[in-house]
Amino acid sequence: AQMALERDYEAQRDYDTRLRVLLETTDEAVIFVSAESGRILDLNRPAAKMLGGDVTELSGAPFAQEFEGRRRGEFLESLAAAAASDAHTTVSLTARRSERKLSMEARVFRAAGERMLLCRVEASDGQQDVPDVLG
Amino acid sequence: AQMALERDYEAQRDYDTRLRVLLETTDEAVIFVSAESGRILDLNRPAAKMLGGDVTELSGAPFAQEFEGRRRGEFLESLAAAAASDAHTTVSLTARRSERKLSMEARVFRAAGERMLLCRVEASDGQQDVPDVLG
Numbered sequence: 001a002q003m004a005l006e007r008d009y010e011a012q013r014d015y016d017t018r019l020r021v022l023l024e025t026t027d028e029a030v031i032f033v034s035a036e037s038g039r040i041l042d043l044n045r046p047a048a049k050m051l052g053g054d055v056t057e058l059s060g061a062p063f064a065q066e067f068e069g070r071r072r073g074e075f076l077e078s079l080a081a082a083a084a085s086d087a088h089t090t091v092s093l094t095a096r097r098s099e100r101k102l103s104m105e106a107r108v109f110r111a112a113g114e115r116m117l118l119c120r121v122e123a124s125d126g127q128q129d130v131p132d133v134l135g
Numbered sequence: 136a137q138m139a140l141e142r143d144y145e146a147q148r149d150y151d152t153r154l155r156v157l158l159e160t161t162d163e164a165v166i167f168v169s170a171e172s173g174r175i176l177d178l179n180r181p182a183a184k185m186l187g188g189d190v191t192e193l194s195g196a197p198f199a200q201e202f203e204g205r206r207r208g209e210f211l212e213s214l215a216a217a218a219a220s221d222a223h224t225t226v227s228l229t230a231r232r233s234e235r236k237l238s239m240e241a242r243v244f245r246a247a248g249e250r251m252l253l254c255r256v257e258a259s260d261g262q263q264d265v266p267d268v269l270g
């Protein structure tokens with residue numbers, strides 16, 4: 001049993017690396033969020049750029065606080081509701097740091113016994129580059 | 136040590152699920168290929184559609200055989216060379232099943248002691264939908 005576990009363990013480590021490479025390669029802005037803690041578990045550079053921070057500072061940050069006028073419970077619930085609906089429902093948001101208008105699509109799933117959200121973010125202001133934020 | 140291994144194992148299972156959800160969610164066509172065996176390890180639906188098959192039949196298939204006039208060794212080498220170059224070098228290909236002209240960008244990485252390629256495929260024929268293949 002120990003040997004089988006070690007073999008499985010080796011196989012699973014591989015998924016960790018694949019996930020990392022896929023996250024770094026995709027041009028889409030994606031964010032993994034814990035539904036329990038409300039914190040950002042993982043995100044890629046395009047996502048960090050849209051939120052107006054960098055990957056390191058945003059990892060582990062409370063997700064709701066990254067958006068204007070959003071309280072934690074209500075915010076995660078509205079994302080989960082959008083995720084649960086059949087249609088590709090998007091939620092409109094303004095990022096606090098970058099002041100950009102974003103639209104977000106979420107998907108709820110369960111991993112290692114925890115509920116998570118995978119959020120895809122797109123700019124809804126038509127901007128593609130780093131925004132020229134007016135303080 | 137056994138307990139620590141089991142905890143790690145649980146944590147890693149989580150990455151497997153995240154990888155799966157991200158692959159299913161992204162609209163980009165992505166394919167994981169083993170550099171050793173030359174076989175497709177994993178791919179998502181947009182990628183399968185571009186190649187002209189479905190995910191199940193293409194999983195495990197020899198990658199080079201999916202393209203016209205490509206022999207295995209030469210093919211994987213040209214992808215690896217493109218991946219190693221600084222610029223975002225793309226390789227132009229014609230998919231055998233779908234007869235579509237594709238451009239491919241690859242990245243080489245190592246997971247669980249094995250060399251792998253992550254390939255991103257885009258249509259270079261301007262088609263976005265399911266192609267009307269002329270037999």
